[in-house]
Amino acid sequence: MRILIVSDTHKSHVNLEKxxxxxxxxxTLIHLGDVEGREKDIEALVDCPVHMVRGNNDFFSELPREEEFFIGGHHVFITHGHGYYVSMGExxxxxxxxxxxxDIVMYGHTHVPALTVESDLVTLNPGSIAYPRQQGRRASYILMQVDEVGKADFEVCYI
Incomplete structure (x- = not known):
């Protein structure tokens, strides 16, 4: 199973389409917030299930603030992260x-990719696919792969 994880598109879908x-x-596509009213546009780009949460710039959005679901036996919790003050730490x-x-938590908001694997929890942030803020400012996303026995692997990718 292949899962594309993105965040912080802020109305710019050029890199997502690429x-x-x-x-x-x-x-599956997972979007961790700040779509700025472009939920339907993003959903129309793919022919698979989409999980999307509301970010701090998604004013008047009806997207959920958080979501929990299972992928290959993994309990996944997604949020944009601003409500947990992720800019100051995880x-x-x-x-x-x-x-x-x-056992997997995903967030966005910081526009900086991060991946921490601990014995009981994987914490990840795909960064921003549109407006990166890390050194070098390369747009980023994460590819998650779950094999047939449920083992999950994560790769931070850059455009």
């Missing part, structure tokens, strides 16, 4: 994820 063309088949988010029994 990645979707380059990436072979995906089974501690509150990790505490919440563990309290919910999640």
């Amino acid at each position: 990645v979707l063309k380059q990436t072979e088949h995906i089974d 501690e509150r988010l990790k505490l919440e994820a563990r309290g919910r029994g999640a």
